[in-house]
Amino acid sequence: MNKTLLHIIRFVVLVLVQVLLVNHIRLGGYVHPYVYILFVMLLPINISNWQLLLLGFGLGFCVDMFTGTPGLHAGATTLMAFCRPGILRLVSGSQKLENVHEPDLGQLGGGWFLRYVLFLVVIHHFALFLLESFSFRLLGQVLLRILLSVPVSVFLIMMILYLFKRDKKNEAL
Numbered sequence: 001m002n003k004t005l006l007h008i009i010r011f012v013v014l015v016l017v018q019v020l021l022v023n024h025i026r027l028g029g030y031v032h033p034y035v036y037i038l039f040v041m042l043l044p045i046n047i048s049n050w051q052l053l054l055l056g057f058g059l060g061f062c063v064d065m066f067t068g069t070p071g072l073h074a075g076a077t078t079l080m081a082f083c084r085p086g087i088l089r090l091v092s093g094s095q096k097l098e099n100v101h102e103p104d105l106g107q108l109g110g111g112w113f114l115r116y117v118l119f120l121v122v123i124h125h126f127a128l129f130l131l132e133s134f135s136f137r138l139l140g141q142v143l144l145r146i147l148l149s150v151p152v153s154v155f156l157i158m159m160i161l162y163l164f165k166r167d168k169k170n171e172a173l
Contacts, residue, residue: 056081
């Protein structure tokens with residue numbers, strides 16, 4: 001399948017899953033999982049910075065349009081996209097990513113991918129919840145929401161990745 005078409009389908013499906021299904025998961029008013037950010041995480045490693053920022057902003061803007069939160073998701077997702085190249089370098093350490101086209105669970109391993117997802121989810125959730133409260137007075141509530149939402153978001157993202165993981169052995173057939 002054409003890579004561009006795959007990214008378009010992934011964009012649409014993740015936005016729809018987020019706004020139609022995941023947004024309705026509310027556990028105690030403090031747990032707000034977000035899986036749509038997986039789109040930015042799975043973009044090619046060698047994508048240019050301006051494309052990454054533009055796609056991050058567009059993704060957040062689409063979610064904002066569906067949820068009536070003007071600018072919140074766009075800002076948080078753009079910040080996450082901005083931090084992604086640094087997080088890739090941080091998580092990779094001495095491991096070379098030259099032969100890797102996209103961050104992939106199968107090629108890079110579950111531990112590597114879990115750290116990668118965890119860092120980006122924390123950045124996204126911190127920005128989103130801080131922008132939403134727009135006050136340092138509520139920093140305790142923001143930190144509680146982050147502490148409770150990050151594990152649920154990471155769990156859902158990893159489950160999606162494991163469910164739709166492509167088997168390289170079967171792809172060759």
